Amino acid sequence: MTTILDPTDERVPVQREITPRPESIKGAVALLDIVKPRGEVLLDRLEELLGERLSAVQINRYRKPTFTKPAPEALREEINAANDFVIEALAD
Amino acid sequence: MSVSCSPFSLTDMRGNPHSYPPPTKSVLVFFKDDCPTCDLVMPLIERLHSETTLDVFAPGQTAVGNQAMVQRHELTVPVLDDSDLKMSFAYDIETVPLLIVADAEGGELDRLVGFERTQWRDFFDRHAPQIDVDWNRFPDWRPGCGSLSADPIVNARLRAEAEGRPLRARKLEIAADDDVHEFMFDQGYSDGLPVVPPTAERVLRMLTGTHRDPQQVVATIPPNLAPATVEKIAINAVLAGCTAETLPVVIAAIEAVCTDEFNIHGVTATTMGASPVMVLNGPIRDRIGMNMKLSALGQGTRANATIGRAVRLAVRNIGGARPGGTERSTLGNPMKFTMCFAEWEERSPWEPLHVERGFAADDSVVTVFAMTSGPSLIVDQTSRSGPQLAGSIGLCMESAHHVKAHRSGDALLVISPEHLDTLSRDAYTKQDVRDRIQQVTSKSLRELVADDTSGVGLDAAAAARMSDEKLNRRLPKFATGDNIHIVVAGSEAGKFSGFFHGWASGPMGSMPVSKKIED
Numbered sequence: 037m038t039t040i041l042d043p044t045d046e047r048v049p050v051q052r053e054i055t056p057r058p059e060s061i062k063g064a065v066a067l068l069d070i071v072k073p074r075g076e077v078l079l080d081r082l083e084e085l086l087g088e089r090l091s092a093v094q095i096n097r098y099r100k101p102t103f104t105k106p107a108p109e110a111l112r113e114e115i116n117a118a119n120d121f122v123i124e125a126l127a128d
Numbered sequence: 129m130s131v132s133c134s135p136f137s138l139t140d141m142r143g144n145p146h147s148y149p150p151p152t153k154s155v156l157v158f159f160k161d162d163c164p165t166c167d168l169v170m171p172l173i174e175r176l177h178s179e180t181t182l183d184v185f186a187p188g189q190t191a192v193g194n195q196a197m198v199q200r201h202e203l204t205v206p207v208l209d210d211s212d213l214k215m216s217f218a219y220d221i222e223t224v225p226l227l228i229v230a231d232a233e234g235g236e237l238d239r240l241v242g243f244e245r246t247q248w249r250d251f252f253d254r255h256a257p258q259i260d261v262d263w264n265r266f267p268d269w270r271p272g273c274g275s276l277s278a279d280p281i282v283n284a285r286l287r288a289e290a291e292g293r294p295l296r297a298r299k300l301e302i303a304a305d306d307d308v309h310e311f312m313f314d315q316g317y318s319d320g321l322p323v324v325p326p327t328a329e330r331v332l333r334m335l336t337g338t339h340r341d342p343q344q345v346v347a348t349i350p351p352n353l354a355p356a357t358v359e360k361i362a363i364n365a366v367l368a369g370c371t372a373e374t375l376p377v378v379i380a381a382i383e384a385v386c387t388d389e390f391n392i393h394g395v396t397a398t399t400m401g402a403s404p405v406m407v408l409n410g411p412i413r414d415r416i417g418m419n420m421k422l423s424a425l426g427q428g429t430r431a432n433a434t435i436g437r438a439v440r441l442a443v444r445n446i447g448g449a450r451p452g453g454t455e456r457s458t459l460g461n462p463m464k465f466t467m468c469f470a471e472w473e474e475r476s477p478w479e480p481l482h483v484e485r486g487f488a489a490d491d492s493v494v495t496v497f498a499m500t501s502g503p504s505l506i507v508d509q510t511s512r513s514g515p516q517l518a519g520s521i522g523l524c525m526e527s528a529h530h531v532k533a534h535r536s537g538d539a540l541l542v543i544s545p546e547h548l549d550t551l552s553r554d555a556y557t558k559q560d561v562r563d564r565i566q567q568v569t570s571k572s573l574r575e576l577v578a579d580d581t582s583g584v585g586l587d588a589a590a591a592a593r594m595s596d597e598k599l600n601r602r603l604p605k606f607a608t609g610d611n612i613h614i615v616v617a618g619s620e621a622g623k624f625s626g627f628f629h630g631w632a633s634g635p636m637g638s639m640p641v642s643k644k645i646e647d
Contacts, residue, residue, distance in 0.1 A: 037301055037302065037303060037304050038301075038302045038308045038325060038327065039299050039300065039301050039302070039327065039328065040299075040300050040302065040308065040312075040325050040326050040327055041295065041297040041298070041299060041300070041326045041327070041328060041331055041359075041363050042297050042298040042299075042300055042363070043297075043317050043326060043360065043363045043364050043367055043441070043445040043446070044317075044445045044446065044448075045349075045352055045354035045355070045360070045445075045446050045447075045448065046297070046298050047352070047354065101636070102394075102636040102637070104391060104393075104394030104398070104632055104636060104637050104638070105388075105391055105393060105394055106350075106393060
């Protein structure tokens with residue numbers, strides 16, 4: 037029998053359940069631009085459409101400093117604290 | 129005579145230290161949040177704390193679970209953080225909940241494991257008769273749950289820590305009938321090529337290459353933000369086929385790629401397929417047998433091949449970056465197997481890379497670059513002067529990413545000895561080469577407008593709004609000459625240099641990082 041040492045970080049990923057899909061959209065929706073080219077064009081149009089269909093919903097716009105790095109902790113907390121939904125414009 | 133309880137100091141949820149045992153009669157309760165029996169008895173523990181003069185201590189086994197338990201039962205009893213499980217291990221706990229009553233001298237008087245109603249009732253009668261508990265509301269019996277410190281994987285680590293052994297990694301036993309190589313492929317430890325089984329003997333031998341403590345954390349590797357200990361790096365160096373002498377280089381390279389400036393998270397994740405390219409300078413090159421001459425950028429030399437591979441395997445195995453997961457390169461890139469070479473400093477009249485970057489000539493240094501392709505060959509056998517050859521190199525380098533993409537970020541240029549001799553004939557310095565590249569690649573904005581041949585370049589609608597003066601402005605290939613990083617390597621024969629295309633450069637992407645290699 038051979039015994040080897042584990043080359044990984046040995047951690048078991050945390051399992052998170054997906055939040056149940058809400059019946060209706062109420063409260064605030066965050067639109068997050070990861071600053072890939074033309075992401076803001078998509079989000080502008082989404083904001084317009086959401087405004088037409090869900091006039092009671094508040095739209096908050098956010099931008100990551102760069103698409104090459106994960107969003108800073110403070111930005112993630114800010115989005116989480118002030119919003120009920122997040123729509124993220126991913127890559128180009 | 130009573131058994132003495134091991135003393136300890138743990139912090140509560142507010143970070144306040146609590147020393148055990150106190151100089152009074154006390155109760156120690158080990159629990160874990162996801163144990164239903166612990167959940168059952170926790171209100172009783174709270175009552176021991178709030179309704180008696182007993183000093184109650186409740187070490188919980190996970191930080192998140194402690195918080196949940198406190199909230200669920202509105203606990204005021206000091207819930208202590210034993211998430212590193214050191215105290216649970218020291219008390220050799222197999223099952224939680226475990227209650228230990230000690231006298232004012234710290235001698236054990238009584239203990240309870242799990243929940244058996246009559247035992248608990250007797251226990252309360254003995255130590256807290258003033259508490260009126262409706263025992264009929266409790267079940268007759270509930271088994272306890274396994275202590276996290278008794279989990280075989282965690283227990284092996286805790287035991288190694290307690291005994292001060294250098295190796296703490298989980299041991300994986302491979303059955304005699306199984307093929308160890310196939311096992312490692314199946315576990316996903318490999319980049320696709322066979323890896324060397326990291327037995328304890330090999331890892332211990334690897335660790336002789338450094339003076340560092342095997343448990344020192346040298347970096348945090350994305351995307352899992354996993355701590356890279358010297359031991360874990362050594363295990364991956366064994367997988368890659370490294371010799372012990374090269375371990376300090378692997379460690380320094382991992383430190384370098386895990387800086388915010390280098391941004392290995394983005395370098396790994398990008399669809400562009402970037403990869404670290406590692407360049408070694410200084411005396412260590414000869415000591416570990418780095419190739420900087422014939423085939424320096426290719427196969428055939430153990431140090432070159434295995435150092436680059438060890439770094440990549442560490443990012444894969446420790447950091448958790450795997451193709452299809454957070455590694456999402458569209459085409460992939462052979463440099464993602466390995467890319468490490470050394471500069472032939474002695475062959476060059478120029479300042480070597482590490483000295484240009486602020487290190488002493490006798491420092492051993494690794495510099496990491498985030499590159500997306502290369503080496504792209506520059507074939508020029510006919511230029512006979514410095515300006516002619518540097519111009520020729522510039523024309524080739526204009527193709528980095530796309531010939532019409534100007535104001536590019538970093539590129540790494542590897543000049544071969546024969547090309548170096550041609551440049552030296554005119555006393556060309558590295559700066560002269562950079563200036564010449566920028567000069568010959570400068571194009572007017574007008575020439576860089578997107579057209580029917582290619583949609584890359586200046587947006588045609590934006591160009592239509594620009595003045596003639598602006599359209600005539602000239603833009604060199606690279607944002608600055610300093611983005612062109614130059615080293616010398618290769619064999620004496622062949623008028624072929626090469627260059628690597630960069631990725632997103634600067635603080636918003638990746639910047640080259642140099643680290644001194646410490647033994």
